Structures are given as structure tokens and as C-alpha cells.
Amino acid sequence: MYFSLPWDRHCGPSASVVCCAPVRGSPVTSPAFSPVGLRFENIDKRYGRLLALRRVTLAIAPGECVVFAGRNGSGKTTLLRVAARLVRPSKGTLNFSEEPHAGESQEIRPGFVAHATMVYDELTAEENLLLFARLERLPQTEHRVDALLREVGLYDRRASLVRTFSRGMRQRVAIARALLHEPAVLLLDEPATGLDPQGVTWLAQAIRRLRDSGRTILMSLHGESEIASLGTRAVRLDAGSVVADTRTGATFRSILTFADA
Amino acid sequence: MSLLPNAAVLLGKELRTEFRSRELLTTTLIFILIVIVLFSFTFDPTSDESRRFAPGLLWLAFLFASSLMLQPCFLREQHNDTLSALRLSVRDPFAIFLAKLAANTLFLLLTELLLLPLFAIMYNVPVLSVLHWLVLVFFLASLGISIAGTALSAISAQARMRELLLPLLMLPLLTPILVASTEVTKALFDRTPYVQWKGIGFLAVFDVVFLTALWLFGEYLLEE
Numbered sequence: 101m102y103f104s105l106p107w108d109r110h111c112g113p114s115a116s117v118v119c120c121a122p123v124r125g126s127p128v129t130s131p132a133f134s135p136v137g138l139r140f141e142n143i144d145k146r147y148g149r150l151l152a153l154r155r156v157t158l159a160i161a162p163g164e165c166v167v168f169a170g171r172n173g174s175g176k177t178t179l180l181r182v183a184a185r186l187v188r189p190s191k192g193t194l195n196f197s198e199e200p201h202a203g204e205s206q207e208i209r210p211g212f213v214a215h216a217t218m219v220y221d222e223l224t225a226e227e228n229l230l231l232f233a234r235l236e237r238l239p240q241t242e243h244r245v246d247a248l249l250r251e252v253g254l255y256d257r258r259a260s261l262v263r264t265f266s267r268g269m270r271q272r273v274a275i276a277r278a279l280l281h282e283p284a285v286l287l288l289d290e291p292a293t294g295l296d297p298q299g300v301t302w303l304a305q306a307i308r309r310l311r312d313s314g315r316t317i318l319m320s321l322h323g324e325s326e327i328a329s330l331g332t333r334a335v336r337l338d339a340g341s342v343v344a345d346t347r348t349g350a351t352f353r354s355i356l357t358f359a360d361a
Numbered sequence: 362m363s364l365l366p367n368a369a370v371l372l373g374k375e376l377r378t379e380f381r382s383r384e385l386l387t388t389t390l391i392f393i394l395i396v397i398v399l400f401s402f403t404f405d406p407t408s409d410e411s412r413r414f415a416p417g418l419l420w421l422a423f424l425f426a427s428s429l430m431l432q433p434c435f436l437r438e439q440h441n442d443t444l445s446a447l448r449l450s451v452r453d454p455f456a457i458f459l460a461k462l463a464a465n466t467l468f469l470l471l472t473e474l475l476l477l478p479l480f481a482i483m484y485n486v487p488v489l490s491v492l493h494w495l496v497l498v499f500f501l502a503s504l505g506i507s508i509a510g511t512a513l514s515a516i517s518a519q520a521r522m523r524e525l526l527l528p529l530l531m532l533p534l535l536t537p538i539l540v541a542s543t544e545v546t547k548a549l550f551d552r553t554p555y556v557q558w559k560g561i562g563f564l565a566v567f568d569v570v571f572l573t574a575l576w577l578f579g580e581y582l583l584e585e
Contacts, residue, residue, distance in 0.1 A: 186445050187585050212449055216442035222378045234370045235450040237363060277446065 133284035135162030135314050136196050136208055138183060143192035145178050145340075152178040153189070154340045160318065160333075162284075165311045167331035168320040169356050175340040176320035177215075180287045183318060184212040196285070210285035211278035215293055217270045218277065221263035225254050225273050228262060229280060236281045248276040252306075268299035275306060286310060288319035292327055300326055324356045364453045371447070371460030379468065385433065389426045389472045396422040397476065401483040411484040416546035419480060420539050424506065427469055428528040431510035434461055435518035444583065454580045458511055462575075465507035466500075473499045491549040494556055498549070501564035502542040508571040509534055515582040538567060 138160040145153040153175045160166055168176045181187040182194060196208040212218070219228040226245060233241040249255040252272040257265070262273060271291065278286065288307070292300050304326040311317055311330055321328050328334075334355040336344040344355050379385055400418055404410070438444035447457050477495070481488040488495060510531055517526040545560035 181445075181585070184445075184449060186448060209449065212445070214442055214445065216440075218442050218446035220374070220378065220443055221441065222381055223374070227377070231370065231374050232446065232450050235367055235447070237366065 133282055133315075136284040136316055137162040137164075138285065138316065138318070139195045139197060140179070140182070141193045141195065143179075143182060143189045143194065145175075145182060145187060146190040152340050153182070156192070156337075156340070156342055158335065158342060158345070160316060162316055163311075163314050165307075165317040165330055165332045166319070167328050167334045167356065168318065168337060169322070169328075169334060170320075170337035174337040176337055177289050178340075179337065180212070180214075180289045180318060180320060183285070184210055184287050186212070208285060209281065209283060210287050211281070211283035212287045212289075213271075213274050213278045213291050214289045217262070217274045219262055219270065219273050222261065224259050224261055225249060225265070225276075226258040228273060229276055232277050233280050238281060244280065248279065252276045253302075267294040268296060268302070271295060271299065271303065275303075279310075283315070285316045285318070288317065290320055290322065292321070292325065303327060304330060321356070324353065328356050363451070364456050364459070367451045367453065367456035368459040368463070371451075371456060372463050375460055375464035376467075379464070385430050386468055386472065389430045389468070390475060392426045392429055393422045393472060393476050394479070396425070397480055397483060406484060408485045411486050412547070412550045412552070415480070415484045415486055416550055417543045419546065420502070420543045423469070423473060423502075424532065424535060424539055425528075426472065427465075427503075427506045427510055428531050430468060430472075431465060431507070431514045431531070432524065432527050434465065434511055434514040436514075436523065439518060448583060454583050455576050457583065458515070458575055458579045461514075462504075462507045462511040465511055466503050469503040469507060470499055473503065486550050488550075491554050494549050494554075495546070498542055498545050498561065498564070501561065501568060502538055505538045505564060505567045505571065506535055508568060508575060509538075512571070512575050512579065512582060515579075519585075538564065541567070 138158075140156050140158045143153050143156040144151065156175075156179060168179065170176050178187060182189050185194075219225075220231075223231065226249065229245040229248060230241055233245055238244055246255065246258075249258050252275060254269060254272055254276070257269070262270060265273070271294075275291075291307075292303055295303060307317065307319070307327060307330050311332075319327070319331070331352070333345070333347045334352045335342055336355040344351070346352050346355060396418075406415070435444065438447070444457075448454060451457060474496070477488060480486070510527075513527055513530045513534070517523045517530065520526050541560040541563045545557045545564070548555050548557040548560075
């Protein structure tokens with residue numbers, strides 16, 4: 101019986117032995133989460149006079165990898181923060197189910213990676229992950245944190261303060277933090293910001309594995325990139341509204357490049 | 362019930378980060394020290410004069426120092442958006458407040474107790490015979506300052522001119538604590554010390570009322 105790392109749902113038997121620490125007691129072959137979809141229903145978000153989101157309605161199927169594109173201020177970050185329940189919509193509802201009127205579920209807690217790292221500079225990588233694992237009240241936190249640190253390649257630097265890390269290393273800690281509770285839904289707000297090409301490649305591989313593990317992924321990006329090509333659907337936002345939404349090739353590319361779809 | 366375990370974990374984080382940097386404790390200690398020393402040099406008070414005005418001076422110094430100490434309480438959480446990470450991880454947002462106000466009370470109390478001997482020497486005030494009562498007053502007043510200050514720190518951290526806003530909101534709101542704790546301390550410094558229960562009761566009620574308000578409405582203070 102093995103606990104499996106978030107992105108190792110599909111790793112083979114040999115990989116399981118290498119990557120998976122005996123923690124949770126669920127076999128590698130059965131995910132600890134059930135695939136979850138999302139439904140934004142007529143969402144408005146107003147900050148004073150500014151309408152950041154207007155009548156956003158989107159149904160996202162379980163396991164979809166949705167790329168949100170749009171210019172600065174188009175509402176991408178706000179939409180992701182609404183999905184994370186960090187921002188309460190002024191109007192409309194968010195359901196963690198594709199079905200309309202399924203009711204709001206408080207049990208689904210997405211993993212969220214933002215512009216900022218959302219970890220403490222004054223704590224070590226290990227202390228940061230242990231802190232959030234304990235707040236989540238996860239079982240056997242030390243094993244889980246060790247396994248995640250190995251997976252993001254920071255095990256050898258686990259005792260170093262985060263403030264001594266490069267941007268890429270901080271982003272790895274941020275991703276490990278977001279994956280601690282094995283979320284079925286992952287929200288990535290411009291996750292490649294500030295990363296060097298090597299970092300972007302690592303991130304793309306990580307997102308690919310997470311997508312292939314059956315997670316529903318929503319990410320906001322700027323332009324075409326290695327990471328954007330992982331998307332199975334592209335949505336363009338403009339002034340808080342959804343102006344284009346596609347799952348197909350040419351239109352998908354035009355959405356990312358801001359060309360007329 | 363995850364409130365108390367979560368608050369305990371967060372309190373551990375607050376203590377660890379502060380004792381690692383010692384930024385707040387050092388700043389507050391130095392600030393109060395400067396005020397106490399400067400006033401002592403300026404007025405050179407006799408023992409009788411000290412008994413009259415030293416309690417007020419002491420609590421004014423504590424109050425101003427606490428506004429310094431409470432300023433970074435939520436500002437620090439904005440630096441890397443760690444407040445959002447906390448909100449995502451804790452079920453009950455009151456745990457965040459509980460941990461912060463417990464840490465602030467502890468830091469304030471520690472500062473006050475460290476500076477008390479120096480204060481007693483410089484102002485020629487006997488404190489040993491009433492030390493246990495002084496500790497009670499320090500605790501109740503520090504708790505009240507921390508409860509109100511932590512809530513206001515959460516509000517001011519999201520505002521423009523945040524550095525100015527906290528003292529502007531905090532000092533008037535905490536005037537009742539200043540008056541009550543000064544009166545109780547003055548009674549304890551009297552030639553024939555006595556316990557002013559009315560003041561102690563007032564401080565306790567203030568703490569309970571503000572803690573209840575924070576428990577009921579704290580969640581809204583953290584919303585974006």
C-alpha cells in the first residue's frame with residue numbers, strides 16, 4: 101500500500117518504488133481524489149466602480165486543462181482567485197461540478213499557485229511545507245513533505261531559508277505547497293513569471309504530469325509557450341468577459357497570441 | 362474542530378519567524394527604552410512625582426510601542442501573498458487572528474516585563490511587592506491592545522497610507538485601555554498600594570467584547 105505523489109498517478113511499478121513513500125495507505129493505481137469539474141455561473145466581480153468580471157459563465161469538464169489568455173487587467177487573475185474562493189463574487193455562483201445548480205461544495209479545495217510564491221521567506225523550504233501540511237491537518241506530514249521535496253528537486257536544500265532561493269526554486273516550493281493536499285483542481289496564475297528557460301521546461305514537465313494524472317487545471321498565461329501548448333482548451337478574456345473559447349488548433353493558437361480568432 | 366490546533370501551528374510560525382529575525386522585539390524594546398530614559402532625564406522626577414505621572418508615561422510608551430509592533434503584523438503576510446495561502450489552508454480564519462493576537466500579546470508582555478526593572482530604578486518606584494498584580498494588569502492590557510490592534514492591522518494593511526492609518530485608528534480606540542491600566546497601575550504604585558478592581562474588571566470586559574467581535578466579524582476583514 102503506497103501513498104502516491106501528486107503527479108505519479110500513472111507512473112509504472114518501478115517508478116512507484118522510487119517516487120512513492122508509504123504514507124496514505126492508498127494504492128498507486130487509485131487516485132486520492134475524484135476528478136472534478138467547475139461551473140462559473142454568471143459571475144460578476146466588482147471592485148468599487150471597476151467591474152473586473154462581467155457575466156462569466158463557463159463549464160469546465162473534469163480533467164480539462166484550460167488556458168486563460170488576455171491582456172493585463174482582463175480579469176484572468178480575478179477569475180482564478182474566485183475559483184480559489186479567495187475572492188467572493190459580487191454576483192453569480194461557482195460550483196465544483198459541471199452540472200448547473202449543483203450547489204456550492206465547500207469540500208473541494210483547489211491548489212493555487214499565484215504570481216507571488218505564497219511561502220515565507222524567513223522559513224526553510226521544509227518548514228514552509230510542514231506549516232501548511234499541519235494547517236491542512238494531513239496525515240504523516242513529514243513523509244509527505246519529504247516526498248514532495250524530493251519530487252520538486254529541493255530535498256538537498258530543504259533546510260535552506262526560502263529567501264536564499266532563486267525565483268525558480270521558490271516556484272518549486274510554491275508548487276509543492278499547492279500540491280500538499282492532493283487537490284483535484286489546480287489553479288496556476290502565470291506560473292512561469294520570472295522563470296528562466298530551464299525553469300519553464302521543468303514547470304512544463306510538472307504541469308504535463310499533473311494534467312495526465314487527471315487533475316483539472318486552470319492556468320492564466322501570456323502568449324504562446326511550452327506551457328500553453330499543454331492546454332486542452334483556451335479561453336480569452338477581455339475587460340472581464342469571455343470573448344473566445346475553443347478546444348481546436350488554429351483558433352486555440354489565435355487566442356493565445358491575441359490574434360483575431 | 363480545527364481552530365485551536367491551527368492557531369497553535371500558526372503561533373509556532375509567528376514565534377519562529379520573530380525569534381529568528383528579532384525585528385519586532387528589538388524595535389519595540391529600544392523604542393520604550395528611549396521614551397523611559399528621555400522622560401527621566403527631562404523631568405528628573407522625585408519619588409512622589411513618579412508615583413503620580415509615571416504610570417501614565419509607562420502606558421503611553423507601551424501604547425505607542427504597540428502601534429509600532431502591530432504595524433507589520435499583516436503587512437508581512439502581503440509580501441509574498443502568504444495571507445492567501447493561509448486563507449486557503451485554514452478552515453476557520455479566526456485561527457489566523459488568534460495566533461497573531463497571541464503572539465502580539467506575548468511579545469508585548471515580554472517587552473513590558475523586560476523593561477519593568479529599568480523603569481522601577483529610573484523612576485524610583487517599588488514594584489516587587491505588587492509584581493503579581495502588575496503582571497495581571499500588563500497581561501489584560503496587552504491582550505486588549507493586541508486584540509484591537511491585530512484587527513485594525515488587518516484593515517489598515519489593505520488600505521492606502523497603511524503606515525499612517527494604523528496609529529490613527531488604534532490610538533483613539535485604545536484610550537479606554539490607557540485610562541484603565543494607568544489608574545490600576547497608579548493604585549499599585551501608591552504609598553499604600555491597593556488593587557483597583559473596577560479597572561481590572563473593565564480591562565477584562567474590554568478583552569472579552571473585542572475578542573467576541575473579532576470572532577464574529579474577523580473573516581470579513583481578510584476578504585479581498
